[in-house]
Amino acid sequence: MSMQTDTAHLPSPLPAANAGAHAGPSLATPRDYFALLKPRVMSLVVFTALVGIVAAPGEIHPVIGITALLFIAIGAGASGALNMWYEADIDAKMSRTAKRPIPQGVIRRGEVLGFALFLAVFSVVALGLLVNVLAAALLAFTIFFYAVIYSIWLKPSTPQNIVIGGAAGAFPPVIGWAAASNSIALEPIVMFLIIFLWTPPHFWALALLRSDEYARAGIPMLPVVAGEAETRRQIVLYSWLLAPVGVLPFILGYAGLVYGVISLVCGVMFVVYALRLRKAAEGEATVKAAKSLFGFSILYLFLLFAVLLVEKSTGWSFGQLVW
Amino acid sequence: MVIAVDKQPDQEGIVLTPEQKRARRQRSVALAILLAVLAILFYVVTLVKGPGVLNRPL
Numbered sequence: 234m235s236m237q238t239d240t241a242h243l244p245s246p247l248p249a250a251n252a253g254a255h256a257g258p259s260l261a262t263p264r265d266y267f268a269l270l271k272p273r274v275m276s277l278v279v280f281t282a283l284v285g286i287v288a289a290p291g292e293i294h295p296v297i298g299i300t301a302l303l304f305i306a307i308g309a310g311a312s313g314a315l316n317m318w319y320e321a322d323i324d325a326k327m328s329r330t331a332k333r334p335i336p337q338g339v340i341r342r343g344e345v346l347g348f349a350l351f352l353a354v355f356s357v358v359a360l361g362l363l364v365n366v367l368a369a370a371l372l373a374f375t376i377f378f379y380a381v382i383y384s385i386w387l388k389p390s391t392p393q394n395i396v397i398g399g400a401a402g403a404f405p406p407v408i409g410w411a412a413a414s415n416s417i418a419l420e421p422i423v424m425f426l427i428i429f430l431w432t433p434p435h436f437w438a439l440a441l442l443r444s445d446e447y448a449r450a451g452i453p454m455l456p457v458v459a460g461e462a463e464t465r466r467q468i469v470l471y472s473w474l475l476a477p478v479g480v481l482p483f484i485l486g487y488a489g490l491v492y493g494v495i496s497l498v499c500g501v502m503f504v505v506y507a508l509r510l511r512k513a514a515e516g517e518a519t520v521k522a523a524k525s526l527f528g529f530s531i532l533y534l535f536l537l538f539a540v541l542l543v544e545k546s547t548g549w550s551f552g553q554l555v556w
Numbered sequence: 557m558v559i560a561v562d563k564q565p566d567q568e569g570i571v572l573t574p575e576q577k578r579a580r581r582q583r584s585v586a587l588a589i590l591l592a593v594l595a596i597l598f599y600v601v602t603l604v605k606g607p608g609v610l611n612r613p614l
Contacts (some may be wrong), residue, residue, distance in 0.1 A: 257570065257576070258570060258572055258576045258580070259576070259579065259580075259583075260575060260576060260579045261579060261583070262579050262582045262583065263582055263583060263585075263586035266583075266586075294604050296600055296601060296604045297601065297604060297605075300597065300601055303597075363598070363601045
């Protein structure tokens with residue numbers, strides 16, 4: 234038996250190529266490449282990184298600040314593209330992701346991998362050259378964490394995937410802070426914690442709505458593995474953890490009274506939405522409660538960071554605690 | 557044996573469809589714009605940083 238025949242039977246460690254892709258020269262347009270960057274996720278990354286930049290001590294030249302944001306966004310886009318490259322088979326099985334460029338067959342996996350790796354390396358090198366090495370190192374770690382630790386390792390293997398993987402989405406304010414001050418402090422770590430604890434209830438609310446699709450795709454999301462009741466219980470648990478951590482910037486004296494009041498009220502509302510979901514009856518009531526929590530969770534994160542942004546950028550804050 | 561290196565092949569090779577040509581042109585234009593923007597960005601950052609452009613403390 235020839236060696237070629239032997240190796241032909243070995244399972245590939247990589248997912249199969251997208252069967253729907255057309256043969257011959259590429260049909261992909263710039264719009265398809267842009268879609269690979271997950272623009273909606275990128276917008277959240279840019280927003281939270283901006284808060285990190287603005288909140289950091291010292292002055293940063295606006296051109297350097299915008300440059301930092303641009304390359305942080307490109308790095309986040311590279312992570313998204315690497316995720317789409319690896320999960321193309323799963324994306325094709327879920328209605329939420331079936332219209333992405335690879336499952337649609339407009340772009341081949343090899344093209345996506347090359348594009349994503351180029352962007353990842355380019356964004357890290359450019360951030361290091363034009364801004365500072367600390368921010369570049371954090372960006373490199375974030376890309377690695379999202380693409381390898383979360384997408385390749387955790388997501389297909391454990392229902393805690395989104396808990397640990399959520400760290401990747403929590404890093405942007407830390408990178409922004411590092412870009413502006415070339416340092417890391419407790420303040421950006423608190424911002425990290427807010428996003429980190431926000432991620433599980435946010436995604437599990439979505440996962441409750443799509444648990445059938447996740448099961449079909451073979452992804453061990455919490456509702457698939459542990460059931461709806463346990464997912465609701467853990468959503469409430471994380472909401473209780475998130476609410477006080479959301480107020481920490483005020484308690485530690487980093488933010489003013491307006492932030493303190495808004496974060497407290499929103500934190501209580503978050504817990505109320507989570508409790509409503511836990512008590513909702515099976516069926517339509519659960520769908521409605523999960524959608525409400527999912528929608529409110531987006532508003533919650535936006536409001537907290539928007540108030541921080543306004544307070545820090547205008548210097549308009551009163552009632553800050555002094556320790 | 558003599559091989560004629562200048563002999564044209566019988567086949568025309570890959571012929572792009574109008575759709576493929578349009579997609580390739582759009583990609584080329586986007587790349588050109590991005591390269592121009594990056595060149596300007598690097599130039600402006602160099603001006604902003606001045607002599608400190610090479611100073612990158614760890």
